[in-house]
Amino acid sequence: MGEFDVRNLAKISAARGQIEYEFAFLQKKLKMRDVKAYERNLSIKNIEIAGVFEEVAGGIEPWERVKI
DSSP: OOOOOGGGSOOEEEEHHHHHHHHHHHHHHHHHHOHHHHHHHTTOOSOOOOTTEEEESOOSOTTOOOOO
16 A cells, blocks of 8 residues: 555545635634634635645535525
8 A cells, every 4th residue: 555645636626605605604603712713814815725625616515504
């Protein structure tokens, strides 16, 4: 078995709408739990995602239970 190498992994598709939803949901939690972190995030214009993901066009995933 070879060594773990992130370059050999297939990326996981993440729809833009899902990314935006997840960020908004995080912000909702932070507003109640960590106001300073919430306020720092208000200036974020471009949500960065982990390298294991690849952003694709699309909305919130149909399996998501929208809570906000």
